[in-house]
Amino acid sequence: MRRPRFIADQARHANGPLGRLIAFIMARETAAPNRRAIDELEVSATDAVLDIGCGPGAALSELAARALKGRVAGIDPSPLMVRLAERRNRALIDEGRTTVARADVSALPFPDGTFDKALCVHVIYFWDDLGPCFREIARVLKPGGRIALLFRSSDDPRSVRSFPTSVYRFRTQHEVEAALAAAGFTVKSPQPVEPQLPTLLIATRAG
């Protein structure tokens, strides 16, 4: 069954009491895909890692547990998500190991070459044009930096069946790979189009 539009709108920009409920459900629903993407990212102890569209911030603690001597940042344009992510990661923030900022992928509040790794899970549906977003991510990654990008593609007919396309924009895996390549990434391990799982791409910024 297709999710109603008012639920999809909350996934794109959560706010109010319904947004809190959606954030709670989201943290549970996306735990497994985040773990899968983080495993493939091969985070090392000293890495600086950015979670783009971090939502309620459940992946931030998982990333910080791997980047033990590094640092982790999350960004999200929803003020509610930023508050929830801060609350969930209060101890790490107080230790100075994690930050959360309100920001959009199109204008990341970090200097060039800040991060070794980036994570982006179930977010690209909400970007009108992938090119400028991938170029902005490339800017904040160090040369040789890596991104794990997980999304449902339009190659899987269930995507379009399950989510309203007035809110979610689905692309083919090939379209996303081409946009990454045009932004200067090498898609290191393109995954075959799989019927069961969302697509996971690992891409490396040119050195």
Ligand SMILES: C[S@@+](CC[C@H](N)C(=O)[O-])C[C@H]1O[C@@H](n2cnc3c(N)ncnc32)[C@H](O)[C@@H]1O
């Ligand atoms: C489906 S949720 C996924 C959240 C988180 N990545 C996870 O796996 O639980 C999508 C998130 O993307 C955020 N988002 C929407 N548009 C965005 C944009 N232009 N830039 C960055 N994040 C965005 C939303 O606020 C929301 O928190």
